[in-house]
Amino acid sequence: MGTKVVDFSGGGPYVFKVHGQIRHRTSHIQSVNGQAPQYAQHYVLDSTQATEIRVNHPDNEQCNIRILDQIDRFFRQHNRLSDTYRMLREVESRVIAESNEAGDDVPVVNMVFRCDLHSDQRRYNAPTANQIAMVFVNSDGEHPFERDIRVYSLNPENPQQPYINIKILSTNLDPMAYPILFPYGEPGWQPNWCCESYQGAQGNQSRVNVTMLQCKSALTAVRDDFNPIFRAGKLRLSIRTSK
Numbered sequence: 001m002g003t004k005v006v007d008f009s010g011g012g013p014y015v016f017k018v019h020g021q022i023r024h025r026t027s028h029i030q031s032v033n034g035q036a037p038q039y040a041q042h043y044v045l046d047s048t049q050a051t052e053i054r055v056n057h058p059d060n061e062q063c064n065i066r067i068l069d070q071i072d073r074f075f076r077q078h079n080r081l082s083d084t085y086r087m088l089r090e091v092e093s094r095v096i097a098e099s100n101e102a103g104d105d106v107p108v109v110n111m112v113f114r115c116d117l118h119s120d121q122r123r124y125n126a127p128t129a130n131q132i133a134m135v136f137v138n139s140d141g142e143h144p145f146e147r148d149i150r151v152y153s154l155n156p157e158n159p160q161q162p163y164i165n166i167k168i169l170s171t172n173l174d175p176m177a178y179p180i181l182f183p184y185g186e187p188g189w190q191p192n193w194c195c196e197s198y199q200g201a202q203g204n205q206s207r208v209n210v211t212m213l214q215c216k217s218a219l220t221a222v223r224d225d226f227n228p229i230f231r232a233g234k235l236r237l238s239i240r241t242s243k
Contacts, residue, residue, distance in 0.1 A: 001022065001023070001024055001025075001177055002022075002023040002024075002025060003018045003019075003020065003021065003022045003023065004018060004019045004020050005017070005018055005019075006018060006019050023165060024165070024166045024168070024173055024176070024177040025039075025163040025164060025165055025166060026039055026040050026149070026151075026163070026164050026166055026176045026177075027039040027040050027041055027162050027163055027164065028040075028041075028151055028152050028153060028154055028155055028162055028163075028164065029041055029043075029044050029085060029088060029089060029151065029152075029153050030153045030154050030162075031162060032154070032159065032160055032161075032162050033160065035162075036053055036056075036057075037050070037053055040081075040085055040151075040176070042054070042072070043075075043076075043081070043082045043085035043086060044085055044086060044088075044089040047069070047072050047073055047076060048069075050072055051065060051068050051069045051072050054068050054072075055068055071180070074183065075179070075183065078183065078184050079179070079183060079184060079185045080130075080131070080132060080184065080185035080186075081132075081172070081175055081176065081179070081185040082185070083130065084111065084113075084130060084132060084133040085111075085151070087111070087128055087130065087133070087135055088109065088110075088111040088133075088135050088151060088153075090128075091109055091128050091135045091137070092109040092153055095107060095109055095137055107137050108137075108152070108156055109135065109136070109137055109152070109153065110135070110136055110150055110151065110152045111133050111134065111135045111136070111150070111151045111152075112133065112134055112136070112148070112149070112150045112151075113132055113133050113148040113149040113150075113151075113170075113172055114132060114133065114134065114148060115148045115171075132172075148167070148170050148171070148172060149164060149166065149170065149172065150164075151164065169190065169191055170190075171187040171188055171189070171190040172187065172188070173188055174187075174188030174189070175187065175188060180228075181228050181229050181232060188215070189210070189212050189215040189216070191209075192209055193209060193210045193215070194208055194209055194210070195208065195209070195210050
């Protein structure tokens with residue numbers, strides 16, 4: 001998350017105050033300018049290597065390396081976004097090997113997250129696909145569906161730009177920006193999201209869709225069971241402010 005944070009002194013409870021626009025970003029899978037891997041780039045590394053990079057980050061100096069390793073391995077097993085990034089890396093590695101063997105130029109490999117999740121993905125000529133993303137080995141023209149986010153190994157238009165802005169209306173915004181709070185990569189709010197019926201519910205004839213405010217209010221509501229978002233401390237305040 002990127003923004004201009006306003007610092008001010010005074011008593012009272014902690015307040016997260018920003019000035020200007022809030023931006024949420026993810027990254028392509030290859031770091032630039034010799035920087036250490038960060039954000040989604042950890043998904044394509046070996047688990048042990050990814051944990052070592054995280055524990056050596058200054059912000060994590062007080063973290064337990066065993067817990068960081070357990071979180072990383074949980075993501076690799078259960079998080080759907082982690083699986084898509086590894087899919088991109090596997091296809092790219094295979095394409096590079098095949099191109100080198102044939103003596104051809106290596107084509108651009110890119111992955112797109114789909115918006116039209118209800119369409120039949122089998123009719124698209126993509127080398128690899130899962131429920132939420134597809135990997136393409138060509139970069140000519142637009143893909144035959146409404147795409148949400150496109151990820152490259154390196155941005156072909158600007159190789160020095162490692163970041164990708166995530167649209168605020170994207171269903172992948174919450175799990176990409178706050179992966180610890182959405183460990184399975186479960187989708188967040190999206191436009192035209194209908195409220196499911198449940199026992200004792202009273203229907204609203206004038207509004208059948210869930211608003212963004214209603215969704216965020218439900219996520220941060222106090223419950224009898226454990227709510228990771230409600231217990232996220234200062235991070236919870238930034239989530240509520242950014243939405």
